[in-house]
Amino acid sequence: MTVVEAAAKLVPMVGEGGKRVRKGPPTLARESAVKTVVAGDPKPKLDPRTWKPRKQRDGEPPAEFKAYLVGWQEKRTKVAKRLGLKLE
Numbered sequence: 001m002t003v004v005e006a007a008a009k010l011v012p013m014v015g016e017g018g019k020r021v022r023k024g025p026p027t028l029a030r031e032s033a034v035k036t037v038v039a040g041d042p043k044p045k046l047d048p049r050t051w052k053p054r055k056q057r058d059g060e061p062p063a064e065f066k067a068y069l070v071g072w073q074e075k076r077t078k079v080a081k082r083l084g085l086k087l088e
Contacts, residue, residue, distance in 0.1 A: 048080045049087060 013021040045084050058067045080087050 001069070046079070046083075047085070048076045049085060051076055 015021040053069055056062070077087065
């Protein structure tokens with residue numbers, strides 16, 4: 001091994017804009033874990049059909065939890081209407 005090769009391993013490689021360059025090949029995502037997104041579908045986080053309300057907290061009065069559920073359902077309905085989705 002030459003002196004230049006040894007020095008190159010110690011000093012990180014710098015690419016465009018002063019950013020570091022990866023030393024090894026980038027990892028590939030598993031094909032089974034990759035989900036295809038159909039055009040027009042909202043992102044899963046924003047899709048109100050996948051939302052779930054939180055559970056009642058310890059010591060939370062039932063009336064307060066019921067008020068939370070009403071507000072949560074209104075928000076879910078409003079977002080679904082804006083996205084043009086039908087809730088079941």
